[in-house]
Amino acid sequence: MEFGLWQVWEAGWVTAILRGASITILVGLVSMAAGLVIGIVCGLIKWARIFPLSLLVDAYTSLVRGMPELLIIYLLFFSSVEFVTKVVTAFGYAGVAESGYAFVIAVIAIGAISGAYSTEVVRGALGAIPNGHIEAARALGLPGGRIFRRIIAPQMLRIAVPGINNVWQTTIKDTALVSVVGLQELMRISFIGANSTRHPFIFYLIAAVVYLLITLVSQAGFDGIERLLRLRTRKAV
């Protein structure tokens, strides 16, 4: 009846958990990248108040941020599952598509959520850039594209790093929710392990520790990036 870390190791769960953890990180990274692209585009639209589009972006960010992530995942999963299975079986890939499909849904859902939060971070960072810098660049006659590349983007990135860090931490934790649609990431593997061995405590504890490790390591990474990007200001003597 004793079931401990050794039994988890012996039954080969460690490789399964590591595989799950790598899928969790993969979903997190891909969704975060998608979210950042959404965030930069939508953040610019919101910041520049480009009229009809900014209303759409407002609706997107306030709706997504006001609704539970789980509900959004259910919507995307249930509304597409029938359609996709039909298409995929028609082409004769029923088995192959199963796992890839859950991954795509996961990335779309988590990416859309992460994008809404990134939009707010980018908009805040853009707002923090002194207006004078942009006016000065205009006065120098720089074209719009170069103003963005040389003046706006570098400052925005530096200011946005702490906010992006927060969004990343939330995103990696949100990936646990896609286990409900059957993607075999860390949480799903732990769930399967807990059910098949009937020892949920140790499996969820391991999952918690792995998530904690992921967030701690990425926190350290972001601290490093922040140090790297910090302006080398002269110290007061």
Added chain:
Amino acid sequence: MIDLIQLAIPVLLKGLWVTAALTFVSVLIGFNLGLGLALMRLSPNRLLSGFAKYYSNVFRGTPLLVQIFLFYYGLGQLPLIKDNAALWWVISDGARCAVLALALNTAAYTSEILRGGLMSVPVGLVEAAQACGMSRMLRFRRIEFPLAIRQALPAYGNELILVVKGTSLASTITVLEITGYAKRLMSQTFAIFEIFAIAGVLYLVINLLLIAIIRVVERFLMRHEAPAN
């Protein structure tokens, strides 16, 4: 279509009360725990501040879903919990267990928010209160806490909304709240989008209501800065 909506709305409204109850009880417990943790974190005692720091890092560094599963499925396995009637009472029921996890989780975030607020209280004001001979308790009640909560309120409003969204995870441990009913209705009626829209509106209403309440409290706390008329 109309039939469907007539069927779905009362069911989801039933879920609304469960969501509201889960939020209310978790916030009630979580705020007090969070306040205690913030005070521990700021205390000169290394043991207390260390505990509070690790507590908040662990709970903020792991997904809420893992915490809920660990409490609901995991803790029931431990003989220590199984043999203790009071603990078993909490763990054995999905709703109580969700409240436990949500309260402990929000306490971690709340402690960080309140710590920020407490740290923003100017030292001079605390010293002035000490010079007036106020006791520690009185000082905290009259000077530090009111100033800290004023500073922390906007961030705490965001945390409240996160708790509302967090209650949706209770549906994974058999609690039927808005998301739980919505999921069930989605798989029964296949009217995915309509159900989603109704459930989404209910969450938005709760969140807007919370934002409005926070605004009112904020205006009350900041009434000294209101324009004179």
